[in-house]
Amino acid sequence: MRILIANDDGYLAPGLLALVKACEGLGQIDVIAPEQNASGTSNSLTLGRPLSVYTATNGFRYVNGTPSDCVHVALTGLLGYKPDLVLSGINNGANMGDDTLYSGTVAAATEGYLFGIPSIAFSQVDKGWGQLDAAAAMARSLVEQVIAGGLNEAFLLNVNIPNHADAISLPRCITRLGRRHASEAVIRQLNPRGETIYWIGPAGDAREAGEGTDFYATANGSVSVTPLQVDLTHHAGLPVWANRLGLPL
Numbered sequence: 001m002r003i004l005i006a007n008d009d010g011y012l013a014p015g016l017l018a019l020v021k022a023c024e025g026l027g028q029i030d031v032i033a034p035e036q037n038a039s040g041t042s043n044s045l046t047l048g049r050p051l052s053v054y055t056a057t058n059g060f061r062y063v064n065g066t067p068s069d070c071v072h073v074a075l076t077g078l079l080g081y082k083p084d085l086v087l088s089g090i091n092n093g094a095n096m097g098d099d100t101l102y103s104g105t106v107a108a109a110t111e112g113y114l115f116g117i118p119s120i121a122f123s124q125v126d127k128g129w130g131q132l133d134a135a136a137a138m139a140r141s142l143v144e145q146v147i148a149g150g151l152n153e154a155f156l157l158n159v160n161i162p163n164h165a166d167a168i169s170l171p172r173c174i175t176r177l178g179r180r181h182a183s184e185a186v187i188r189q190l191n192p193r194g195e196t197i198y199w200i201g202p203a204g205d206a207r208e209a210g211e212g213t214d215f216y217a218t219a220n221g222s223v224s225v226t227p228l229q230v231d232l233t234h235h236a237g238l239p240v241w242a243n244r245l246g247l248p249l
C-alpha cells in the first residue's frame with residue numbers, strides 16, 4: 001500500500017502531521033504539501049512560473065505552489081509511481097456545501113481522483129485544531145474501512161469531522177452537499193499608504209442544511225461522508241438548452 005498525503009494549510013500544519021501519524025503502519029507514506037497556507041485556492045494550477053520542491057527535516061516534501069500543484073507534480077513524475085490512495089487534510093475548518101468549490105483541501109484530493117486514484121479529503125468542522133488527534137484517529141478508521149472495501153476503482157470522498165474527543169465513535173452518515181448563502185460583505189480597510197484594501201468576508205451561513213446534508217449531519221454530532229464527482233455538466237439542462245437554442249441534442 002502506497003499513500004500520498006497532501007493538504008492546503010501548508011506542510012507545517014498540525015492537521016497534516018496528525019493525519020500522517022494516524023496513518024502510520026498502513027503502508028508507505030509520501031507527503032507533498034504547499035509551502036504556505038493555500039486555503040481557498042481550489043483546483044488552481046501554477047502555470048506562469050516554475051515550481052520548486054523542498055524537503056523538510058521530517059521528510060515531508062513541500063512545494064511553492066497550490067495543493068493541486070503538489071498532487072499534480074507528484075503524480076506526473078515526482079513520485080515515480082502511482083499511489084494506491086491520496087489523502088488530503090486534515091483541514092483547519094469545515095469544507096461543506098459550497099466550500100468544496102473553493103477548497104484547496106478538496107482540490108488536492110480531486111487531483112488524485114482525476115488521475116484515477118481513490119482519494120479522500122478530511123476536514124475538522126471547527127477551526128483551531130481542537131480534538132485533532134481524535135479526528136485523526138477517526139480518519140484512520142475510515143481509511144482502514146475504505147481499504148478493506150477495495151481500491152480497485154477511483155472515488156472521491158469529502159469527510160467533515162466534528163471536533164469531538166471521541167470522534168472515532170461518532171455516527172457516520174453518507175450525505176449530500178448542502179448550500180451556503182452567498183459570502184458576507186467584503187471587508188474594506190485602508191493600508192498604511194491610505195489605499196483601500198479588501199478582505200474576502202466570512203463564508204455565508206448554511207442555507208440548505210436539511211436532513212441528509214453535510215451541514216445537518218455534523219450539526220447533529222455525526223461524521224459527514226460525501227461522495228463527490230467532477231462532472232459539472234447540468235444534464236437536466238441539456239434538453240432545455242437544445243430546445244431554447246433550436247439545436248439537436
Ligand SMILES: Nc1nc2c(ncn2[C@@H]2O[C@H](COP(=O)(O)O)[C@@H](O)[C@H]2O)c(=O)[nH]1
Pocket residue numbers: 008038039040041042091092093094095098099100102103104105106183184200201202203204
Ligand atoms: N467566504 C469565505 N469562505 C471561507 C472563509 N474561511 C473558509 N472559507 C471557506 O471554507 C473553505 C476552507 O477550505 P480550505 O480547504 O480551502 O481551507 C474555503 O475554501 C472557503 O470556501 C472565509 O473567511 N470567507
